[in-house]
Amino acid sequence: MPIEDIIRRDVILKPLTTMKTGGPASYFAEPSCAEEIIELLKYAKDKSLEVFILGNGSNVIADDRGFDGLIIKLGNNMSGIKVEDDPEDPDYKLITAQAGCLLSKFGNTAAAEGLEGAEFSCGIPGSVGGAVFMNAGAYGRDISDIAVSVSYIEDGEAKAIGVNKGMFGYRTSFFAHEGRIVTGFTARLKKGDPDAVNALVKELRDRRTASQPLTVPSCGSTFKRPEGYFAGKLIQDSGLKGFSLDDSGAKVSPKHAGFVVNNGGTAGSEDIKRLIRYIQDKVFEDSGVRLECEVRFLGGEQ
DSSP states (O other), X not given: OOGGXXXXXXXXXXXXXXXXXXXEEEEEEOOSSHHHHHHHHHHHHHTTOEEEEESSSTTEEEOTXXXXXXXEEOSGGGOXXXXXXXXXXXXXXXXXXXXXXXXXXXXXXXXXXXXXXXXXXXXXXXXXXXXXXXXXEETTEEGGGTXXXXXXXXXXXXXXXXXXXXXXXXXXXXXXXXXXXXXXXXXXXXXXXXXXXXXXXXXXXXXXXXXXXXXXXXXXXXXXXXXXXXXXXHHHHTTOTTOOSSSSSEEEOSSOTTOEEEGGXXXXXXXXXXXXXXXXHHHHHHHSOOXXXXXXXXXXXX
16 A cells, blocks of 8 residues: 555644644654654655654644644554563563553553552553653653563564563653654563552552543643752742633643643633743742753744
């Protein structure tokens, strides 16, 4: 099949992001394998198109003016997952998930198998590809604690590499380098007590539900944790918990100050960016700490 056959034009991004912003992408495709991604990259290069890799859209603020380039969405067409015995140790299993697999699905699969170590991932709304890219984590654990290999594309070639914690940092990784696209990963998890594993999953889910605005459009945590501080605490100390600049719908969550939310999905990308800049300036004025965004900006500028 010619690669042009899977490319769509003028696809609206708003329903594809958890913040519920975004105009039309000039070119849009959902590949089903690494080979199609490589062909799409060649297509974009030939047409001098900027490329953006989109997963579940949970860590992205898409510009309402759209994106004049090619969106490659790694979603349902690349969402496979499989569990295998570890050939080197009977006490462990290996779980391999494609980039478009939801991280929550990966975590719940591990829990269903009674495997320890991935409980933290059950409540994270992103995809596996994005999670590896940014070393997603929660409750003291992250992807670097469980990943043993990653498949990715670089320089037009599909590759795979064994990984270690040194290849990951706080909300970044070796794979965040421009030109690398994560297509999947394998985690190594120890067999545990299924009841204990599922009890921990429930405990973390309950903590997340109690403390985070899960029913309102958002990107999750808006800012990275500054060294020695907590972003939410700094924002709250600046008197901004529940704060809004206007009635657009863009607001600092009254439930968790580290979340900028889009009440009713009515705020546009510029409304949200303006609020983010205000928060950064106010916190810096009050504390001397400049908050850095954890979210990525698709089209336009922050």
